[in-house]
Amino acid sequence: MHLAQTQPCEICGGMNWKIVVHNEKESVCSGRELVRNDQPLIKGMCENCGMVYTLRSPLDQDLDKYYTQVYSSKLKTDNYDYVNFAKGKRFGQAVNDFVLGHEFPRQGRLLDIGCGKGFFEQAFIEKYPDWNVEGVDPSERSIEIGRQLAPQANFHCQNFRGEDFPDNQYDLVAMHTVLNRVPPRTFIGAGADLLKRDGVMSIAIAMLPEAPFELYFADHHYMYHSQHLRALAEEFGLELVVSDEVGSIWRYLFRKSGKSTVQREALRRESERIKHDVLNYALEWRRLFERVTRLKDAGKRVAFYGAGTTMMITLAQTEFPRELVFGVYDDNTHKHGEEWWGTHVQPRSEEISRADAVVLCAGPSGVDVMKCDLMMPEEKLLYFGMPEIAALNA
Ligand SMILES: C[S@@+](CC[C@H](N)C(=O)[O-])C[C@H]1O[C@@H](n2cnc3c(N)ncnc32)[C@H](O)[C@@H]1O
Numbered sequence: 001m002h003l004a005q006t007q008p009c010e011i012c013g014g015m016n017w018k019i020v021v022h023n024e025k026e027s028v029c030s031g032r033e034l035v036r037n038d039q040p041l042i043k044g045m046c047e048n049c050g051m052v053y054t055l056r057s058p059l060d061q062d063l064d065k066y067y068t069q070v071y072s073s074k075l076k077t078d079n080y081d082y083v084n085f086a087k088g089k090r091f092g093q094a095v096n097d098f099v100l101g102h103e104f105p106r107q108g109r110l111l112d113i114g115c116g117k118g119f120f121e122q123a124f125i126e127k128y129p130d131w132n133v134e135g136v137d138p139s140e141r142s143i144e145i146g147r148q149l150a151p152q153a154n155f156h157c158q159n160f161r162g163e164d165f166p167d168n169q170y171d172l173v174a175m176h177t178v179l180n181r182v183p184p185r186t187f188i189g190a191g192a193d194l195l196k197r198d199g200v201m202s203i204a205i206a207m208l209p210e211a212p213f214e215l216y217f218a219d220h221h222y223m224y225h226s227q228h229l230r231a232l233a234e235e236f237g238l239e240l241v242v243s244d245e246v247g248s249i250w251r252y253l254f255r256k257s258g259k260s261t262v263q264r265e266a267l268r269r270e271s272e273r274i275k276h277d278v279l280n281y282a283l284e285w286r287r288l289f290e291r292v293t294r295l296k297d298a299g300k301r302v303a304f305y306g307a308g309t310t311m312m313i314t315l316a317q318t319e320f321p322r323e324l325v326f327g328v329y330d331d332n333t334h335k336h337g338e339e340w341w342g343t344h345v346q347p348r349s350e351e352i353s354r355a356d357a358v359v360l361c362a363g364p365s366g367v368d369v370m371k372c373d374l375m376m377p378e379e380k381l382l383y384f385g386m387p388e389i390a391a392l393n394a
Protein backbone atom coordinates (compact mmCIF):
# COMPACT_ATOMS: atom_id res chain seq x y z
CA MET A 1 0.00 0.00 0.00
CA HIS A 2 1.28 3.44 -0.90
CA LEU A 3 1.24 5.97 1.87
CA ALA A 4 1.10 9.69 1.38
CA GLN A 5 4.29 11.58 2.15
CA THR A 6 6.52 8.49 2.43
CA GLN A 7 7.21 7.89 -1.25
CA PRO A 8 9.80 9.96 -3.14
CA CYS A 9 8.78 11.50 -6.46
CA GLU A 10 9.97 9.24 -9.30
CA ILE A 11 11.14 12.23 -11.32
CA CYS A 12 12.86 14.59 -8.88
CA GLY A 13 13.05 12.67 -5.60
CA GLY A 14 10.84 15.28 -3.84
CA MET A 15 9.04 14.04 -0.73
CA ASN A 16 6.24 16.58 -0.42
CA TRP A 17 2.88 15.77 -1.93
CA LYS A 18 -0.07 18.10 -2.20
CA ILE A 19 -3.32 16.14 -2.32
CA VAL A 20 -5.20 17.05 -5.52
CA VAL A 21 -7.87 14.32 -5.54
CA HIS A 22 -9.35 12.52 -2.56
CA ASN A 23 -12.17 10.42 -3.89
CA GLU A 24 -14.42 8.44 -1.59
CA LYS A 25 -16.88 7.62 -4.38
CA GLU A 26 -16.43 4.99 -7.04
CA SER A 27 -13.32 5.31 -9.19
CA VAL A 28 -12.87 4.36 -12.80
CA CYS A 29 -10.24 2.21 -14.48
CA SER A 30 -8.80 2.93 -17.90
CA GLY A 31 -10.97 0.14 -19.32
CA ARG A 32 -14.00 2.15 -18.15
CA GLU A 33 -15.04 -0.22 -15.38
CA LEU A 34 -15.96 1.17 -11.98
CA VAL A 35 -14.18 0.13 -8.81
CA ARG A 36 -15.77 0.43 -5.45
CA ASN A 37 -13.58 2.24 -2.98
CA ASP A 38 -12.99 0.23 0.13
CA GLN A 39 -10.25 2.78 0.52
CA PRO A 40 -10.22 6.18 -1.11
CA LEU A 41 -8.40 7.04 -4.30
CA ILE A 42 -5.83 9.68 -3.36
CA LYS A 43 -3.69 11.52 -5.89
CA GLY A 44 -0.84 13.77 -4.86
CA MET A 45 1.16 16.34 -6.80
CA CYS A 46 4.89 16.60 -6.17
CA GLU A 47 5.29 20.08 -4.71
CA ASN A 48 8.65 20.39 -6.41
CA CYS A 49 8.12 19.25 -10.00
CA GLY A 50 4.35 18.81 -10.45
CA MET A 51 4.37 15.10 -11.28
CA VAL A 52 1.11 13.50 -10.10
CA TYR A 53 1.23 10.19 -8.27
CA THR A 54 -1.43 7.87 -6.91
CA LEU A 55 -0.70 7.83 -3.20
CA ARG A 56 -3.48 5.37 -2.52
CA SER A 57 -5.77 3.40 -4.80
CA PRO A 58 -8.59 0.94 -4.16
CA LEU A 59 -6.63 -1.40 -6.44
CA ASP A 60 -3.56 -1.41 -4.19
CA GLN A 61 -4.38 -4.69 -2.46
CA ASP A 62 -4.85 -6.55 -5.70
CA LEU A 63 -2.78 -4.81 -8.34
CA ASP A 64 -0.97 -8.00 -9.39
CA LYS A 65 -4.23 -9.88 -9.82
CA TYR A 66 -5.66 -6.94 -11.74
CA TYR A 67 -2.93 -7.25 -14.38
CA THR A 68 -2.51 -11.02 -14.48
CA GLN A 69 -6.21 -11.80 -14.68
CA VAL A 70 -8.66 -8.93 -14.91
CA TYR A 71 -6.85 -6.67 -17.34
CA SER A 72 -7.71 -7.30 -21.01
CA SER A 73 -9.96 -10.26 -20.25
CA LYS A 74 -12.60 -7.55 -19.95
CA LEU A 75 -12.23 -6.63 -23.60
CA LYS A 76 -14.90 -8.28 -25.64
CA THR A 77 -12.96 -9.30 -28.71
CA ASP A 78 -9.33 -10.26 -29.20
CA ASN A 79 -8.54 -7.35 -31.47
CA TYR A 80 -10.56 -4.71 -29.59
CA ASP A 81 -8.66 -1.46 -29.27
CA TYR A 82 -9.79 2.03 -28.38
CA VAL A 83 -10.06 4.73 -30.99
CA ASN A 84 -7.67 7.63 -30.69
CA PHE A 85 -9.88 10.61 -31.60
CA ALA A 86 -7.03 12.98 -32.36
CA LYS A 87 -5.50 10.50 -34.82
CA GLY A 88 -8.71 9.11 -36.30
CA LYS A 89 -7.38 5.57 -35.87
CA ARG A 90 -6.96 2.92 -33.22
CA PHE A 91 -4.37 3.61 -30.50
CA GLY A 92 -2.29 0.58 -31.50
CA GLN A 93 -2.29 1.64 -35.13
CA ALA A 94 -1.21 5.18 -34.22
CA VAL A 95 1.77 3.82 -32.26
CA ASN A 96 2.72 1.31 -34.95
CA ASP A 97 2.59 3.96 -37.67
CA PHE A 98 4.75 6.29 -35.60
CA VAL A 99 7.46 3.74 -34.77
CA LEU A 100 7.49 2.16 -38.21
CA GLY A 101 7.91 5.62 -39.73
CA HIS A 102 11.47 5.35 -38.40
CA GLU A 103 13.98 3.21 -40.36
CA PHE A 104 15.53 0.34 -38.42
CA PRO A 105 18.32 -1.99 -39.64
CA ARG A 106 17.23 -5.19 -41.41
CA GLN A 107 18.20 -7.28 -38.42
CA GLY A 108 18.02 -6.55 -34.73
CA ARG A 109 16.53 -7.42 -31.39
CA LEU A 110 13.37 -5.95 -29.87
CA LEU A 111 11.88 -6.17 -26.39
CA ASP A 112 8.35 -4.81 -25.96
CA ILE A 113 7.69 -4.22 -22.25
CA GLY A 114 3.99 -4.41 -21.31
CA CYS A 115 3.32 -5.77 -24.80
CA GLY A 116 -0.38 -6.51 -24.18
CA LYS A 117 -1.94 -8.47 -27.00
CA GLY A 118 1.05 -8.29 -29.34
CA PHE A 119 -0.34 -5.75 -31.83
CA PHE A 120 3.09 -4.13 -32.03
CA GLU A 121 4.96 -7.43 -32.40
CA GLN A 122 2.66 -8.40 -35.24
CA ALA A 123 3.16 -5.09 -37.12
CA PHE A 124 6.89 -4.97 -36.47
CA ILE A 125 7.56 -8.53 -37.69
CA GLU A 126 5.54 -7.86 -40.80
CA LYS A 127 7.96 -5.08 -41.76
CA TYR A 128 11.12 -6.58 -40.21
CA PRO A 129 10.76 -10.37 -40.43
CA ASP A 130 14.43 -11.00 -39.62
CA TRP A 131 14.35 -9.36 -36.20
CA ASN A 132 14.38 -11.32 -32.97
CA VAL A 133 11.22 -10.04 -31.26
CA GLU A 134 10.22 -10.50 -27.60
CA GLY A 135 7.27 -9.25 -25.58
CA VAL A 136 6.76 -9.31 -21.82
CA ASP A 137 3.48 -8.79 -19.97
CA PRO A 138 1.85 -10.32 -16.87
CA SER A 139 -1.63 -10.52 -18.45
CA GLU A 140 -2.31 -14.20 -19.22
CA ARG A 141 -5.12 -13.52 -21.66
CA SER A 142 -3.15 -10.84 -23.52
CA ILE A 143 -0.12 -13.09 -23.94
CA GLU A 144 -2.33 -15.91 -25.19
CA ILE A 145 -3.69 -13.57 -27.89
CA GLY A 146 -0.19 -12.25 -28.65
CA ARG A 147 1.08 -15.76 -29.29
CA GLN A 148 -1.66 -16.23 -31.88
CA LEU A 149 -1.19 -12.85 -33.55
CA ALA A 150 2.60 -12.99 -33.71
CA PRO A 151 3.68 -16.65 -33.53
CA GLN A 152 7.22 -15.75 -34.55
CA ALA A 153 7.72 -13.60 -31.44
CA ASN A 154 8.83 -14.91 -28.08
CA PHE A 155 6.41 -13.90 -25.32
CA HIS A 156 7.15 -13.93 -21.59
CA CYS A 157 4.11 -13.95 -19.31
CA GLN A 158 5.45 -12.15 -16.24
CA ASN A 159 6.03 -8.75 -14.69
CA PHE A 160 8.98 -7.06 -16.34
CA ARG A 161 12.17 -7.13 -14.30
CA GLY A 162 15.37 -5.83 -15.88
CA GLU A 163 17.50 -8.62 -14.42
CA ASP A 164 15.58 -11.25 -16.44
CA PHE A 165 16.92 -9.81 -19.71
CA PRO A 166 20.49 -9.29 -20.96
CA ASP A 167 22.10 -5.83 -20.77
CA ASN A 168 23.38 -4.02 -23.89
CA GLN A 169 21.75 -6.48 -26.27
CA TYR A 170 18.64 -4.80 -27.65
CA ASP A 171 18.33 -2.49 -30.65
CA LEU A 172 14.81 -1.41 -29.71
CA VAL A 173 13.02 -1.39 -26.36
CA ALA A 174 9.35 -0.41 -26.46
CA MET A 175 7.09 0.73 -23.62
CA HIS A 176 3.75 1.60 -25.13
CA THR A 177 1.16 2.94 -22.70
CA VAL A 178 2.79 1.21 -19.76
CA LEU A 179 4.60 4.01 -17.91
CA ASN A 180 1.38 5.39 -16.44
CA ARG A 181 1.09 2.10 -14.55
CA VAL A 182 4.60 1.21 -13.44
CA PRO A 183 7.42 3.17 -11.78
CA PRO A 184 9.08 5.08 -14.62
CA ARG A 185 12.50 5.43 -12.98
CA THR A 186 12.82 1.65 -12.63
CA PHE A 187 11.40 0.86 -16.06
CA ILE A 188 13.19 3.53 -18.10
CA GLY A 189 16.43 2.86 -16.21
CA ALA A 190 16.22 -0.89 -16.78
CA GLY A 191 15.14 -0.42 -20.40
CA ALA A 192 18.13 1.87 -21.05
CA ASP A 193 20.49 -0.77 -19.60
CA LEU A 194 19.12 -3.40 -22.00
CA LEU A 195 19.75 -1.20 -25.04
CA LYS A 196 22.93 -1.32 -27.07
CA ARG A 197 24.67 2.04 -27.57
CA ASP A 198 22.58 3.92 -30.19
CA GLY A 199 19.67 1.55 -29.59
CA VAL A 200 16.20 3.13 -29.64
CA MET A 201 13.64 3.39 -26.87
CA SER A 202 10.06 3.83 -28.04
CA ILE A 203 7.62 5.28 -25.53
CA ALA A 204 3.89 5.94 -25.82
CA ILE A 205 2.48 7.62 -22.75
CA ALA A 206 -0.67 9.42 -21.58
CA MET A 207 0.02 13.05 -20.78
CA LEU A 208 -2.10 14.60 -18.04
CA PRO A 209 -2.92 17.88 -19.86
CA GLU A 210 -4.52 15.88 -22.66
CA ALA A 211 -5.82 13.08 -20.45
CA PRO A 212 -7.18 14.84 -17.33
CA PHE A 213 -9.45 11.85 -16.68
CA GLU A 214 -6.32 10.15 -15.30
CA LEU A 215 -6.93 12.07 -12.06
CA TYR A 216 -9.88 9.75 -11.40
CA PHE A 217 -8.27 6.55 -12.72
CA ALA A 218 -7.61 3.89 -10.11
CA ASP A 219 -5.07 2.16 -12.37
CA HIS A 220 -2.94 5.07 -13.60
CA HIS A 221 -0.40 5.64 -10.86
CA TYR A 222 1.95 8.05 -12.67
CA MET A 223 0.71 11.16 -14.47
CA TYR A 224 3.06 13.33 -16.47
CA HIS A 225 3.72 16.48 -18.37
CA SER A 226 6.19 15.90 -21.21
CA GLN A 227 8.99 17.67 -19.27
CA HIS A 228 8.86 14.90 -16.66
CA LEU A 229 9.46 12.20 -19.23
CA ARG A 230 12.15 14.21 -20.99
CA ALA A 231 13.97 14.89 -17.71
CA LEU A 232 14.00 11.20 -16.85
CA ALA A 233 15.14 10.22 -20.34
CA GLU A 234 18.05 12.68 -20.13
CA GLU A 235 19.05 11.25 -16.81
CA PHE A 236 19.35 7.78 -18.34
CA GLY A 237 21.36 8.99 -21.35
CA LEU A 238 18.45 8.89 -23.80
CA GLU A 239 18.43 11.58 -26.46
CA LEU A 240 15.19 12.57 -28.17
CA VAL A 241 15.04 11.50 -31.83
CA VAL A 242 11.45 12.35 -32.69
CA SER A 243 8.16 12.95 -30.88
CA ASP A 244 4.50 13.11 -31.81
CA GLU A 245 2.71 15.12 -29.16
CA VAL A 246 -0.89 14.90 -30.33
CA GLY A 247 -3.99 13.56 -28.57
CA SER A 248 -4.18 11.90 -25.16
CA ILE A 249 -1.25 9.50 -25.81
CA TRP A 250 2.02 11.04 -26.94
CA ARG A 251 4.76 9.10 -28.73
CA TYR A 252 8.55 9.39 -28.46
CA LEU A 253 11.65 7.75 -29.86
CA PHE A 254 14.85 8.20 -27.87
CA ARG A 255 18.35 7.06 -28.76
CA LYS A 256 20.79 5.74 -26.17
CA SER A 257 23.64 8.22 -26.34
CA GLY A 258 25.09 7.40 -22.95
CA LYS A 259 25.39 11.15 -22.16
CA SER A 260 23.49 11.54 -18.96
CA THR A 261 22.47 14.75 -17.18
CA VAL A 262 20.41 15.43 -14.08
CA GLN A 263 20.10 19.17 -14.59
CA ARG A 264 16.33 18.97 -15.32
CA GLU A 265 16.61 22.51 -16.67
CA ALA A 266 13.49 22.52 -18.83
CA LEU A 267 11.48 20.95 -16.03
CA ARG A 268 12.78 23.47 -13.53
CA ARG A 269 11.80 26.32 -15.85
CA GLU A 270 8.31 24.94 -16.38
CA SER A 271 7.49 23.47 -12.97
CA GLU A 272 5.58 26.51 -11.63
CA ARG A 273 3.33 26.49 -14.70
CA ILE A 274 2.90 22.70 -14.50
CA LYS A 275 1.86 22.85 -10.84
CA HIS A 276 -0.56 25.67 -11.57
CA ASP A 277 -2.06 23.62 -14.41
CA VAL A 278 -2.45 20.48 -12.28
CA LEU A 279 -4.34 22.40 -9.57
CA ASN A 280 -6.50 23.84 -12.30
CA TYR A 281 -7.36 20.39 -13.71
CA ALA A 282 -8.55 19.28 -10.29
CA LEU A 283 -10.68 22.43 -10.10
CA GLU A 284 -12.09 21.93 -13.61
CA TRP A 285 -13.34 18.48 -12.63
CA ARG A 286 -15.06 19.80 -9.55
CA ARG A 287 -16.65 22.54 -11.64
CA LEU A 288 -17.99 19.99 -14.14
CA PHE A 289 -19.37 17.82 -11.34
CA GLU A 290 -21.06 20.86 -9.78
CA ARG A 291 -22.70 21.82 -13.07
CA VAL A 292 -23.98 18.31 -13.72
CA THR A 293 -25.22 18.03 -10.13
CA ARG A 294 -27.18 21.26 -10.59
CA LEU A 295 -28.88 19.80 -13.68
CA LYS A 296 -29.58 16.59 -11.81
CA ASP A 297 -31.15 18.49 -8.91
CA ALA A 298 -33.33 20.41 -11.40
CA GLY A 299 -34.52 17.12 -12.93
CA LYS A 300 -33.02 17.97 -16.34
CA ARG A 301 -32.33 15.25 -18.89
CA VAL A 302 -28.73 15.10 -19.94
CA ALA A 303 -27.13 13.43 -22.97
CA PHE A 304 -23.61 12.05 -22.84
CA TYR A 305 -21.53 12.22 -25.99
CA GLY A 306 -18.53 9.88 -25.78
CA ALA A 307 -19.13 6.59 -23.96
CA GLY A 308 -15.79 6.50 -22.21
CA THR A 309 -14.04 7.10 -18.95
CA THR A 310 -14.99 10.80 -18.70
CA MET A 311 -18.63 9.79 -18.82
CA MET A 312 -18.13 7.13 -16.16
CA ILE A 313 -16.26 9.55 -13.91
CA THR A 314 -18.97 12.19 -14.27
CA LEU A 315 -21.80 9.75 -13.62
CA ALA A 316 -20.06 8.22 -10.61
CA GLN A 317 -19.03 11.52 -9.05
CA THR A 318 -22.48 13.11 -9.45
CA GLU A 319 -24.38 9.89 -8.65
CA PHE A 320 -26.38 10.69 -11.74
CA PRO A 321 -29.68 8.78 -11.87
CA ARG A 322 -30.25 6.52 -14.87
CA GLU A 323 -33.71 7.95 -15.53
CA LEU A 324 -32.27 11.38 -16.25
CA VAL A 325 -29.85 10.08 -18.87
CA PHE A 326 -31.32 11.34 -22.14
CA GLY A 327 -29.05 9.09 -24.19
CA VAL A 328 -25.47 7.94 -24.64
CA TYR A 329 -23.86 8.66 -28.00
CA ASP A 330 -20.53 7.69 -29.49
CA ASP A 331 -18.86 7.78 -32.91
CA ASN A 332 -17.08 4.47 -32.36
CA THR A 333 -19.19 1.86 -34.13
CA HIS A 334 -17.72 -0.85 -31.89
CA LYS A 335 -19.54 0.65 -28.95
CA HIS A 336 -22.97 0.94 -30.57
CA GLY A 337 -25.49 -1.28 -28.84
CA GLU A 338 -23.39 -1.68 -25.68
CA GLU A 339 -25.36 -1.02 -22.52
CA TRP A 340 -24.07 1.87 -20.42
CA TRP A 341 -25.75 3.18 -17.29
CA GLY A 342 -29.04 1.59 -18.26
CA THR A 343 -29.13 2.80 -21.85
CA HIS A 344 -27.70 1.65 -25.16
CA VAL A 345 -24.89 3.49 -26.88
CA GLN A 346 -26.07 4.99 -30.17
CA PRO A 347 -24.50 6.87 -33.05
CA ARG A 348 -24.73 10.65 -32.82
CA SER A 349 -27.96 11.97 -34.36
CA GLU A 350 -30.17 15.08 -34.50
CA GLU A 351 -32.01 13.74 -31.48
CA ILE A 352 -29.15 14.76 -29.18
CA SER A 353 -30.05 18.45 -29.59
CA ARG A 354 -33.35 17.83 -27.79
CA ALA A 355 -31.57 17.01 -24.53
CA ASP A 356 -31.54 19.73 -21.85
CA ALA A 357 -27.75 19.60 -21.90
CA VAL A 358 -24.97 17.51 -23.43
CA VAL A 359 -21.84 16.44 -21.60
CA LEU A 360 -18.93 16.18 -24.03
CA CYS A 361 -16.97 13.27 -22.62
CA ALA A 362 -13.44 13.64 -23.96
CA GLY A 363 -10.11 15.28 -23.32
CA PRO A 364 -9.43 18.83 -24.58
CA SER A 365 -8.67 17.98 -28.22
CA GLY A 366 -11.56 15.52 -28.41
CA VAL A 367 -13.91 18.19 -27.05
CA ASP A 368 -12.94 20.58 -29.85
CA VAL A 369 -13.82 17.95 -32.46
CA MET A 370 -17.10 17.14 -30.72
CA LYS A 371 -18.14 20.81 -30.55
CA CYS A 372 -17.66 21.16 -34.31
CA ASP A 373 -19.61 17.96 -34.96
CA LEU A 374 -22.54 18.94 -32.76
CA MET A 375 -22.91 22.62 -33.61
CA MET A 376 -25.08 23.23 -30.55
CA PRO A 377 -25.29 26.45 -28.50
CA GLU A 378 -22.42 26.68 -26.03
CA GLU A 379 -24.77 27.11 -23.04
CA LYS A 380 -26.13 23.60 -23.54
CA LEU A 381 -22.69 22.01 -23.51
CA LEU A 382 -20.82 20.82 -20.46
CA TYR A 383 -17.25 19.62 -20.59
CA PHE A 384 -13.97 19.57 -18.76
CA GLY A 385 -12.47 23.03 -19.32
CA MET A 386 -15.73 24.82 -20.17
CA PRO A 387 -15.92 28.59 -19.69
CA GLU A 388 -16.86 29.50 -16.16
CA ILE A 389 -19.65 31.89 -17.08
CA ALA A 390 -21.70 29.58 -19.33
CA ALA A 391 -25.28 30.26 -18.22
CA LEU A 392 -27.30 27.06 -17.96
CA ASN A 393 -31.03 26.89 -17.64
CA ALA A 394 -30.72 24.83 -14.49
C1 LIG B 1 -2.50 -0.15 -21.84
S1 LIG B 1 -1.79 -1.75 -21.93
C2 LIG B 1 -0.71 -1.55 -23.32
C3 LIG B 1 -0.52 -2.79 -24.11
C4 LIG B 1 0.32 -2.61 -25.38
N1 LIG B 1 1.65 -2.12 -25.10
C5 LIG B 1 -0.38 -1.71 -26.36
O1 LIG B 1 0.12 -0.59 -26.58
O2 LIG B 1 -1.43 -2.09 -26.89
C6 LIG B 1 -0.71 -1.79 -20.53
C7 LIG B 1 -0.05 -3.14 -20.31
O3 LIG B 1 0.92 -3.04 -19.26
C8 LIG B 1 0.99 -4.30 -18.66
N2 LIG B 1 1.70 -4.26 -17.38
C9 LIG B 1 1.22 -3.85 -16.16
N3 LIG B 1 2.17 -4.03 -15.22
C10 LIG B 1 3.27 -4.54 -15.84
C11 LIG B 1 4.57 -4.93 -15.40
N4 LIG B 1 4.93 -4.83 -14.12
N5 LIG B 1 5.43 -5.43 -16.31
C12 LIG B 1 5.08 -5.52 -17.61
N6 LIG B 1 3.87 -5.17 -18.09
C13 LIG B 1 2.97 -4.66 -17.21
C14 LIG B 1 -0.49 -4.68 -18.54
O4 LIG B 1 -0.71 -6.06 -18.31
C15 LIG B 1 -1.03 -4.22 -19.90
O5 LIG B 1 -1.06 -5.26 -20.85
Ligand SMILES: [Zn+2]
Nearest residue numbers: 009012046049
Ligand atom coordinates in the same frame (compact mmCIF):
# COMPACT_ATOMS: atom_id res chain seq x y z
ZN1 LIG C 1 8.92 15.66 -8.33
